Amino acid sequence: MNVAIVFDSKTGTTKAVAEAMAEVVRAAGHQCTVGSVQDADPAIVSEADAICVGSWCKGVYVILQHATKETMDFIGRLGNLDGKPAAVFCTYKLATGGMLPKMATSLEGRGANVTGSFKSRGPVAADGFGDWVQRLG
Ligand SMILES: Cc1cc2nc3c(=O)[nH]c(=O)nc-3n(C[C@H](O)[C@H](O)[C@H](O)COP(=O)(O)O)c2cc1C
Secondary structure (H helix, E strand, O other): OEEEEEEEOOOOHHHHHHHHHHHHHHHOOOEEEEEEOOOOOHHHHHOOOEEEEEEEOEOOOOOOOEOOHHHHHHHHHOOOOOOOEEEEEEEOOOOOOOHHHHHHHHHHHOOOEEEEEEEEOOOOOOOOHHHHHHHOO
């Protein structure tokens, strides 16, 4: 399988998580690309077999949390994902509010089948991401 991971990172944590997730994907025998929402080409990402989109958590720490505008704009530029498996992820410090369900809903609006939702407090892949990768087959 070819998995595409895209992320938005302000100070490097979400980028480090995306790279750690890519290592998990590769260790399971799949191919994986990693790119920022600023650099990745939505048309190419849309061609992957499975897609992961991540953002840092932006808000007022315990309220109004959301994915970055760049992340949501990127999702909006994806093509028809046609039932492909997808996951959303974020990094945060205190609380993520509704950001992950909103990202999932947006990805489902592009046709993805969102089967994973992960959050990390530091620069490591979330517990459970390896299981999601195993479920890809
Ligand atoms: C302006 C700003 C707002 C933030 N709002 C929240 C928040 O509402 N909830 C939270 O848990 N963390 C919040 N954080 C913490 C970041 O989401 C967290 O440090 C994240 O891992 C940063 O990712 P990055 O290193 O990829 O930029 C905020 C950080 C900044 C700079």
